[in-house]
Amino acid sequence: MVLAKSKKSVGLGNQLMKDRFGKGKGTDQRRGNAVTRINHATGEQYVTNDKEEASWVKMRSVTEQGALDEFLATAELANTDFTAEKTNNVQIIHPSQQNRFLLSSTQEKAVRSKHKQLKHKLEVPRRPKWDKTTTATELDMLEREAFLEWRRNLAELDEVEDLLLTPFERNLEVWRQLWRVVERSDIVVQIVDARNPLLFRSEDLEDYVTTIDLKKKNLMLINKSDMLTERQRKIWAKYLKEHDIEYRFFSAALAKEENEKSEEDSDTEGEEEESESEAEAPVAETVEGSIPQASKKVLQDLLVESSIAGEPETRTPEVADVDIGILTIDELQEMFLTLAPARDYSERKLAVGLVGYPNVGKSSTINALCGAKKVSVSATPGKTKHFQTIHISDDVVLCDCPGLVFPNFAATKAELVCNGILPIDQMREYIGPVGLVAQRLPKAYLEAVYGIKITTRPLEEGGSGVPAAHELLDAYARARGFYTTGHGTSDESRAARLVLKDYVSGKLLYCEPPPGEEDPSDFNRELYTLNNIPARRRAEILNALGALSVEDADMVTLSEASIRQKGDKSNRLDKDFFGPGGSASHVNRPFNHKYSEQGKQLSSKKAWQLSTLEQNTDLKDIRLSGKKHYKGNTKGKKKALRNAED
Numbered sequence: 001m002v003l004a005k006s007k008k009s010v011g012l013g014n015q016l017m018k019d020r021f022g023k024g025k026g027t028d029q030r031r032g033n034a035v036t037r038i039n040h041a042t043g044e045q046y047v048t049n050d051k052e053e054a055s056w057v058k059m060r061s062v063t064e065q066g067a068l069d070e071f072l073a074t075a076e077l078a079n080t081d082f083t084a085e086k087t088n089n090v091q092i093i094h095p096s097q098q099n100r101f102l103l104s105s106t107q108e109k110a111v112r113s114k115h116k117q118l119k120h121k122l123e124v125p126r127r128p129k130w131d132k133t134t135t136a137t138e139l140d141m142l143e144r145e146a147f148l149e150w151r152r153n154l155a156e157l158d159e160v161e162d163l164l165l166t167p168f169e170r171n172l173e174v175w176r177q178l179w180r181v182v183e184r185s186d187i188v189v190q191i192v193d194a195r196n197p198l199l200f201r202s203e204d205l206e207d208y209v210t211t212i213d214l215k216k217k218n219l220m221l222i223n224k225s226d227m228l229t230e231r232q233r234k235i236w237a238k239y240l241k242e243h244d245i246e247y248r249f250f251s252a253a254l255a256k257e258e259n260e261k262s263e264e265d266s267d268t269e270g271e272e273e274e275s276e277s278e279a280e281a282p283v284a285e286t287v288e289g290s291i292p293q294a295s296k297k298v299l300q301d302l303l304v305e306s307s308i309a310g311e312p313e314t315r316t317p318e319v320a321d322v323d324i325g326i327l328t329i330d331e332l333q334e335m336f337l338t339l340a341p342a343r344d345y346s347e348r349k350l351a352v353g354l355v356g357y358p359n360v361g362k363s364s365t366i367n368a369l370c371g372a373k374k375v376s377v378s379a380t381p382g383k384t385k386h387f388q389t390i391h392i393s394d395d396v397v398l399c400d401c402p403g404l405v406f407p408n409f410a411a412t413k414a415e416l417v418c419n420g421i422l423p424i425d426q427m428r429e430y431i432g433p434v435g436l437v438a439q440r441l442p443k444a445y446l447e448a449v450y451g452i453k454i455t456t457r458p459l460e461e462g463g464s465g466v467p468a469a470h471e472l473l474d475a476y477a478r479a480r481g482f483y484t485t486g487h488g489t490s491d492e493s494r495a496a497r498l499v500l501k502d503y504v505s506g507k508l509l510y511c512e513p514p515p516g517e518e519d520p521s522d523f524n525r526e527l528y529t530l531n532n533i534p535a536r537r538r539a540e541i542l543n544a545l546g547a548l549s550v551e552d553a554d555m556v557t558l559s560e561a562s563i564r565q566k567g568d569k570s571n572r573l574d575k576d577f578f579g580p581g582g583s584a585s586h587v588n589r590p591f592n593h594k595y596s597e598q599g600k601q602l603s604s605k606k607a608w609q610l611s612t613l614e615q616n617t618d619l620k621d622i623r624l625s626g627k628k629h630y631k632g633n634t635k636g637k638k639k640a641l642r643n644a645e646d
């Protein structure tokens with residue numbers, strides 16, 4: 001039986017034709033993916049593969065493009081025929097570009113000196129000049145042309161000079177937002193990550209701001225400063241002062257806690273006096289106060305273990321008059337008012353533009369300034385998409401720009417991944433970035449944070465003492481039971497993602513020193529104390545170490561802990577670590593502001609520890625008192641004795 005076809009039914013072919021050439025398609029005519037548009041400035045028709053998209057789609061951040069996308073985007077920007085642009089845009093892959101994940105130290109030196117020479121070429125795109133007579137279409141054309149020229153210049157740095165650049169923003173719409181923010185703001189605040197401030201700073205943006213209006217001010221706000229020690233802040237402060245960079249240290253996370261605390265305090269009755277004095281304490285002091293004196297003991301043994309030759313210097317720069325404090329919210333607001341350029345503010349409030357890479361903490365800073373959660377905060381870079389204004393007081397309005405990556409030099413792709421600039425979830429090559437983590441962080445610290453034991457290749461077999469990426473990943477994956485399905489080998493790729501995320505979030509902490517200042521391992525020395533590993537891990541280590549009071553334990557170096565771990569024939573420490581739930585610890589900020597709370601948690605164990613202490617009054621004896629995990633480990637004993645004597 002043949003069914004009669006309904007006249008109303010529409011076949012796929014018809015539907016496609018209707019979709020492409022049907023009514024209501026405006027001036028655009030579609031053929032396949034290509035759309036014919038009219039250039040209103042010249043009246044000419046041109047073909048593009050771009051669709052008219054919703055404004056939020058237009059604002060998508062474009063940082064890395066495949067060769068074809070790059071080519072199409074350039075052609076589209078240039079409003080030209082594809083073939084005309086084709087010859088100019090063929091990408092030549094240099095053999096040297098193929099492995100940019102890690103460099104040897106000589107290669108790195110050479111690259112860094114080339115960066116210095118060509119620094120002036122790292123420009124942000126300028127908005128072309130316009131006046132009242134310029135029509136919107138003319139301005140649009142001018143902007144596209146200028147943007148295209150800017151992209152060509154940067155492509156030259158990449159291709160001709162063979163230098164690796166940050167995956168800078170390639171979407172004109174995002175830069176247009178920045179232009180608006182800069183034009184509107186009296187002060188342009190570049191928010192940077194304290195772990196590597198200069199990588200996140202655009203010097204040229206500062207020039208651009210003052211080119212638009214000499215009265216406009218620049219400020220580098222070093223966010224996440226809770227991750228820096230006081231000494232590290234001093235070293236940075238000295239460098240920034242010497243280079244005439246207007247800066248301030250800030251921590252949106254500490255400011256948030258401060259907000260929450262004062263809210264709690266205002267809710268609590270009867271304890272006003274006490275809570276008031278705490279709330280008034282400057283944040284910087286709170287941070288310092290949170291790190292017990294004992295934790296400032298430098299981990300010399302750890303450094304020796306990390307094969308760093310020589311006695312590290314503990315010298316702190318003389319910077320008596322420089323500002324090293326972490327600003328409170330009130331102090332930051334005052335700072336804005338102090339910096340405000342002279343003009344009549346009766347008509348318009350002081351406008352403060354907030355600019356920065358994705359994930360540096362713009363939203364968190366705004367939330368802290370607002371005193372409430374106004375902007376959604378996320379651990380995924382690139383959440384803020386639109387320029388928005390937020391009135392934080394009667395005097396100040398904030399202009400929040402979408403997070404955007406500025407053109408800057410990077411030594412390697414590994415550095416970009418580790419700094420959270422290249423997304424970890426889209427990463428295919430993980431050995432380079434994890435290798436960098438393993439190079440930067442002392443082995444004992446990695447072992448203590450994760451509660452793992454990393455087996456490295458012995459020195460006599462060519463090992464260097466520094467774990468190779470796969471040695472770290474293998475230990476991590478096995479401890480957590482991550483195995484590949486087919487082969488049953490450890491799932492290093494899964495482990496790599498988690499390790500790198502911990503590095504980006506600061507759970508594994510490393511901070512870059514200013515250029516030309518001290519060696520990175522000396523600069524970070526204070527970070528690798530027992531106090532800075534997650535509280536739970538610390539408690540586990542202390543448990544495994546046995547009879548030490550909390551205060552004494554602060555003096556125990558991680559390396560010592562790791563020696564004991566190695567020497568433990570009964571594997572007691574490992575069992576403690578790898579037991580159920582043993583890997584679930586979590587910390588956001590190694591310099592946990594709530595140290596006193598951690599201390600409290602630990603002190604619940606103190607009674608037991610003290611009772612053991614009573615039996616072993618001599619600390620050296622306690623350390624070497626024939627605990628199970630020392631038995632037969634004479635080498636470990638000797639080393640531990642040396643540590644104890646130090």
Ligand SMILES: Nc1nc2c(ncn2[C@@H]2O[C@H](COP(=O)(O)OP(=O)(O)OP(=O)(O)O)[C@@H](O)[C@H]2O)c(=O)[nH]1
Nearest residue numbers: 224252253359360361362363364378382383384403
């Ligand atoms: N330790 C620490 N972490 C912070 C601080 N400020 C922000 N973070 C963390 O950094 C991550 C990114 O913060 P956001 O405020 O979302 O960053 P953003 O710059 O607004 O990001 P986009 O919206 O992508 O532009 C979050 O995981 C925050 O918890 C800080 O002062 N200290």
